[in-house]
Amino acid sequence: MSAGTPGSTQSDPSKPGPEPASETGGLDARVTVRRGQFVLAVDVQVARGETVAVLGRSGAGKSTLLRTLAGLLPLDEGRITLAGQVLDDPTQHRFVPSERRPVGVVFQDYLLFPHLRARDNVAFGVRARLGQGRRHARERADSWLERFGIGELGDRRPGALSGGQSQRVALARALATEPRLLLLDEPLAALDTTTRGEVRAFLRTVLPTLSAPVLIVTHDPTDAEVLADRTIAFEGGHVVDTAA
Numbered sequence: 240m241s242a243g244t245p246g247s248t249q250s251d252p253s254k255p256g257p258e259p260a261s262e263t264g265g266l267d268a269r270v271t272v273r274r275g276q277f278v279l280a281v282d283v284q285v286a287r288g289e290t291v292a293v294l295g296r297s298g299a300g301k302s303t304l305l306r307t308l309a310g311l312l313p314l315d316e317g318r319i320t321l322a323g324q325v326l327d328d329p330t331q332h333r334f335v336p337s338e339r340r341p342v343g344v345v346f347q348d349y350l351l352f353p354h355l356r357a358r359d360n361v362a363f364g365v366r367a368r369l370g371q372g373r374r375h376a377r378e379r380a381d382s383w384l385e386r387f388g389i390g391e392l393g394d395r396r397p398g399a400l401s402g403g404q405s406q407r408v409a410l411a412r413a414l415a416t417e418p419r420l421l422l423l424d425e426p427l428a429a430l431d432t433t434t435r436g437e438v439r440a441f442l443r444t445v446l447p448t449l450s451a452p453v454l455i456v457t458h459d460p461t462d463a464e465v466l467a468d469r470t471i472a473f474e475g476g477h478v479v480d481t482a483a
């Protein structure tokens with residue numbers, strides 16, 4: 240799944256350099272965000288079709304990065320460009336709010352609406368993001384649930400789903416809106432060991448089929464090894480290591 244992964248290039252001045260990731264459907268983020276005493280200052284590029292894992296101890300700034308990319312925190316300095324669209328640039332007074340960003344997010348505790356059936360949880364995002372009618376949104380939701388092997392669970396409410404099933408619904412909800420960027424924040428952390436292995440194996444089959452860039456935050460090096468094309472390690476708000 241390394242399509243579009245930046246490779247090494249010969250520095251021939253007669254040839255143009257590699258295109259920025261955002262020009263080819265990827266993510267270019269130069270991020271400076273202050274939260275109290277904490278400063279996150281990182282540059283992150285993810286190519287279209289590439290999965291990058293963000294590792295680091297608690298408090299390193301991983302969630303702050305995802306919240307910034309999702310539009311839940313504004314940049315103090317820098318610029319976020321996704322597939323050629325500027326999402327945040329304080330110097331240009333440009334800030335696309337979270338509800339208008341083509342970004343899918345899955346959190347560790349899946350945050351499904353408890354009163355909505357699985358189908359309607361997925362359809363909700365489709366209606367809100369893509370502005371489609373109820374019937375079309377539900378059909379679309381059913382096809383995503385089907386694709387994720389849980390088509391028969393569309394009528395269940397989250398309380399009647401297992402952790403692994405809920406996480407598949409959350410992923411279906413994120414992907415059904417056709418995001419141009421997928422953010423996974425510790426998507427396996429809340430699951431027991433067996434379910435964790437199952438959902439990890441599931442993600443391993445799904446992520447390579449996506450054409451969007453994917454960022455996955457995890458504490459677990461196994462997740463990074465199995466799911467990501469490369470890893471970035473954060474410490475104290477900075478990138479301290481990168482590995483292919």
Ligand SMILES: Nc1ncnc2c1ncn2[C@@H]1O[C@H](COP(=O)(O)OP(=O)(O)OP(=O)(O)O)[C@@H](O)[C@H]1O
Nearest residue numbers: 274275276277295296297298299300301302303304
């Ligand atoms: N609302 C806030 N106000 C002030 N500081 C905050 C706020 N939220 C987070 N921080 C600080 O920002 C820093 C980075 O937090 P962040 O949640 O991004 O870390 P993390 O790497 O995701 O940690 P974890 O793995 O525990 O989720 C921490 O030092 C934290 O205390």
